[in-house]
Amino acid sequence: MLEITRIREEKDQIIEGLKKRNVDFSEKINAIVQTDAAWREVKKELDDIAAESNRMAKEIGQLFKEGKQAEANAAKEKTNVLKEKEKTAKEKEAQLADDLQKRLYEIPNVPCAKVPVGKTPEDNVVAATGGTVPTLPESALAHWDLAKKYNLIDFEMGVKVTGAGFPFYYGKGARLQRALINFFLDQARDHGYLEVIPPFVVNQDSGYGTGQLPDKEGQMYHCEVDDFYLIPTAEVPLTNMYRDVLLNESDFPIKVTGYTPCFRREAGSYGKDVRGLNRLHQFDKVEIVHIEHPSKSYETLDGMVKYVENLLQQLELPYRVLRLCGGDMGFTSALTYDLEVYSAAQKKWLEVSSVSNFETFQANRLKLRYKDKEGKNKLAHTLNGSALALPRIVAALLENHQDEHGIKIPKALVPYTGFERI
RNA sequence: GGAGAAAUGGCAGAGCGGUCGAAUGCGGCAGUCUUGAAAACUGUUGUACUGCAAGGUACCGGGGGUUCGAAUCCCUCUUUCUCCGCCA
Incomplete structure (x- = not known):
C-alpha cells in the first residue's frame, strides 16, 4: 500500500x-x-x-x-x-x-525507474543468461513421460486422492525433492540466512500484510471455519514475522530463508501450460526474504539475483534473467527479476524464481519500521525471492539431463540425493 | 474441551471513575566527573493523526457499552499462565 x-x-x-x-x-x-x-x-x-x-x-x-x-x-x-x-x-x-x-x-506499487516499458511478457528485458542448452535426440521425452518411465511422479494417484495438481512423488522422485530442499537450505545458510520453519497456514492480517489480500483472495485456499489461509508462498509467514516491528539500523540486513509447501488455487488457469509439473496446486519452494535499509535495497536485490543464478549454475541448468516490464510485474513490486530455466524437451522457458523489491509497499501495510540516526521511525524495505521453486527445476533436470541410460544428477546435488543417476 | 487468573510504555511493574500519557525501577540518549572507561550524579526519553505554529486528538490486548468523564465499571473476542480432561 x-x-x-x-x-x-x-x-x-x-x-x-x-x-x-x-x-x-x-x-x-x-x-x-x-x-x-x-x-x-x-x-x-x-x-x-x-x-x-x-x-x-x-x-x-x-x-x-x-x-x-x-x-x-x-x-x-x-x-x-x-x-x-x-x-x-x-x-x-x-x-x-x-x-x-x-x-x-486498489493502487499497486509504483514501478521503479529501472522497470522497462511494456505490456506483455514479450516486452521483458533479458538481463543475463547462463549455461548451455543441451542438444537432445529426437527421442527425448518430456518430464511427464520420464516421470512415468522411471516411476518418479504419479499424477493420476494425486487426482484420485486429492485432485488435479497434487502429484505423488515416489522413490528417487521423492528423494530428489528432499535433496533439492536440503541443497537450497544449506546454500542459503552458507550465505548467512537464518533458517526458519514457519506455519503453513496464516491468519487474515498476514494475508493483508504482504498484499495477497484483498486483491488475490481467490488465489489462496481458505479454511473458513478458522479463517486461516494456506500459504501460497513462504513470503507470507516469513515477512509477517516482522509485522508491527520497530528495528534498529544495526539490525539490517535481516536475511531469513524457509522451506514450505505452497498452495495455489490458480483459479482460471488451464490448457497446455499446466501439463506435468508446470503448474501445480501444491508445490515445494525455498524462499529467501530480506528486510533492508532503503538505501541498500537495490544493491541487495542485485545480490539476490546473483545468488539465485549461482544455484542454477550449480544445478547445470541453462537459464536467463528477465527484468519484468511494467505490464508483467506483480501488484506489490517496484522491480522484479524473473529467472527462467530452459526445459529442453518441452523446448520452453520455465519460471523458477521471481526476485522482487517491494520498497515500502509491504512495510507500510506491515508497519515494519526502523529507527534512523535522528531517532525518526521510517519504513523499511522488504525483498524476497524464490531460491528455488522445485517442480519446474525438477522438470528441467529430468528433461535436460536425460540420455539413453537414464537421468544424470548434477554433481552438486549428488551428496544430497545419494545417487548419481536415475 | 472444562475451571480459575491475567494482558499497562523498549523491558519489568504500580495505578482500579476526574488531578493519568500514565508512578517507580531497568534500559536508551545527552551532560558532569575521568587520561579513557566503569561507577556515581544531573537532565532527557512512546507512537500515530492533525495544525504554519502554539496547540489539539487518539492509543493502557482487540471490538462494543455505561458515564458529563474510563487504564480503572459492564459485555464480548483473542492471547498467555495455572489446574483438570483428551491427544501426539
Whole structure:
C-alpha cells in the first residue's frame, strides 16, 4: 500500500510512474486525494468536538468537587448537544477513513525507474543468461513421460486422492525433492540466512500484510471455519514475522530463508501450460526474504539475483534473467527479476524464481519500521525471492539431463540425493 | 474441551471513575566527573493523526457499552499462565 503522505506530496509523479503498468490511475489517485482532504476536514471537526467535550468534562468534575451540584448538572445538560454532534462526526469520519483505506488498497506499487516499458511478457528485458542448452535426440521425452518411465511422479494417484495438481512423488522422485530442499537450505545458510520453519497456514492480517489480500483472495485456499489461509508462498509467514516491528539500523540486513509447501488455487488457469509439473496446486519452494535499509535495497536485490543464478549454475541448468516490464510485474513490486530455466524437451522457458523489491509497499501495510540516526521511525524495505521453486527445476533436470541410460544428477546435488543417476 | 487468573510504555511493574500519557525501577540518549572507561550524579526519553505554529486528538490486548468523564465499571473476542480432561 502506498503511503498517503506520499500520494499527497507526489501525486503527479505517482500517476506518471504508474503509467508503466499501462493503466491510467489518475482518476483513482485524484479520488484518493479528495477523500483524504474530506477525511482530514471531518477529523479536524471531530477533534475540536472532542477537545470541547474534554474541557467540559474537566469543568464538571471541578464543579462537583467544589460541591456546586446545581451548576454541574446544568453543565451536564449542555453536553448532550455536543454528544449528538460527536456521534454524527464520528460516523462520517469512520466512513471516510474506511473509504480511503479501500481506495488505497486498489493502487499497486509504483514501478521503479529501472522497470522497462511494456505490456506483455514479450516486452521483458533479458538481463543475463547462463549455461548451455543441451542438444537432445529426437527421442527425448518430456518430464511427464520420464516421470512415468522411471516411476518418479504419479499424477493420476494425486487426482484420485486429492485432485488435479497434487502429484505423488515416489522413490528417487521423492528423494530428489528432499535433496533439492536440503541443497537450497544449506546454500542459503552458507550465505548467512537464518533458517526458519514457519506455519503453513496464516491468519487474515498476514494475508493483508504482504498484499495477497484483498486483491488475490481467490488465489489462496481458505479454511473458513478458522479463517486461516494456506500459504501460497513462504513470503507470507516469513515477512509477517516482522509485522508491527520497530528495528534498529544495526539490525539490517535481516536475511531469513524457509522451506514450505505452497498452495495455489490458480483459479482460471488451464490448457497446455499446466501439463506435468508446470503448474501445480501444491508445490515445494525455498524462499529467501530480506528486510533492508532503503538505501541498500537495490544493491541487495542485485545480490539476490546473483545468488539465485549461482544455484542454477550449480544445478547445470541453462537459464536467463528477465527484468519484468511494467505490464508483467506483480501488484506489490517496484522491480522484479524473473529467472527462467530452459526445459529442453518441452523446448520452453520455465519460471523458477521471481526476485522482487517491494520498497515500502509491504512495510507500510506491515508497519515494519526502523529507527534512523535522528531517532525518526521510517519504513523499511522488504525483498524476497524464490531460491528455488522445485517442480519446474525438477522438470528441467529430468528433461535436460536425460540420455539413453537414464537421468544424470548434477554433481552438486549428488551428496544430497545419494545417487548419481536415475 | 472444562475451571480459575491475567494482558499497562523498549523491558519489568504500580495505578482500579476526574488531578493519568500514565508512578517507580531497568534500559536508551545527552551532560558532569575521568587520561579513557566503569561507577556515581544531573537532565532527557512512546507512537500515530492533525495544525504554519502554539496547540489539539487518539492509543493502557482487540471490538462494543455505561458515564458529563474510563487504564480503572459492564459485555464480548483473542492471547498467555495455572489446574483438570483428551491427544501426539
